[in-house]
Amino acid sequence: xxxxxQPASVSGSPGQSVTISCTGTSSDIGTYNFVSWxxxxxxxxxxxxxxxxxxxxSGVSNRFSGSKSGNTxxxxxxxxxxxxxxxxxxxxxxxxxxxxFGGGTxxxxx
Amino acid sequence: xxxxxxxxxxxxxxxxxxxxxxxxSGDSISSSNxxxxxxxxxxxxxxxxxxxxxxxxxTYYNPSLKSRVTISIDTSKNQFSVNLSSVTAADTAVxxxxxRYGSCYSCFDYWGxxxxxxxxS
Numbered sequence: 001x002x003x004x005x006q007p008a009s010v011s012g013s014p015g016q017s018v019t020i021s022c023t024g025t026s027s028d029i030g031t032y033n034f035v036s037w038x039x040x041x042x043x044x045x046x047x048x049x050x051x052x053x054x055x056x057x058s059g060v061s062n063r064f065s066g067s068k069s070g071n072t073x074x075x076x077x078x079x080x081x082x083x084x085x086x087x088x089x090x091x092x093x094x095x096x097x098x099x100x101f102g103g104g105t106x107x108x109x110x
Numbered sequence: 111x112x113x114x115x116x117x118x119x120x121x122x123x124x125x126x127x128x129x130x131x132x133x134x135s136g137d138s139i140s141s142s143n144x145x146x147x148x149x150x151x152x153x154x155x156x157x158x159x160x161x162x163x164x165x166x167x168x169t170y171y172n173p174s175l176k177s178r179v180t181i182s183i184d185t186s187k188n189q190f191s192v193n194l195s196s197v198t199a200a201d202t203a204v205x206x207x208x209x210r211y212g213s214c215y216s217c218f219d220y221w222g223x224x225x226x227x228x229x230x231s
Contacts, residue, residue, distance in 0.1 A: 047167040048217065099147075
């Protein structure tokens, strides 16, 4: 099972919106609605931001939203803030009780 | 508040077995609502799911590591562990333990701080 494909980097200015894509296959994202997104600041553990494609855990800002179309999931961050600068990882169920992560995307707030 | 904490040696020799333990506090590891997983991250690289265990002892592993990994659970100690055999430098990584909603794959909601394990002679 190959890792999900994410862009290496994205950037945006404060107040803008950015979208990070996560491309899989019909064996993972395309079939299952178990896509999560994690935020990771340097030297810290990942933090769950989105689960089951669109759901936000308690305490996560509503500036973060998720979606899916076909084999591609997306994370959109609106009203970009300096504190959003971090690495972002997607993760999907890949069937036969297997989970697979994306390669990660570095978000830079300009 | 749930806490999970990794422990174990930070240095392992090539060809030996890496062994780490995750201690859970603030909730029972015997809850049927959750799975418990291990994820690793090589320095400067992305996350890789290693495998997960249920309170019953049921396990499932990343196929790329399956021949070398064993995950076990000790409900009496509220701990779960990972053993990775025949390690090489490629296994050098920060190893995280995490909790996952039982009914939601990929929903790792509580993570430990991570432990750096270096494979070197």
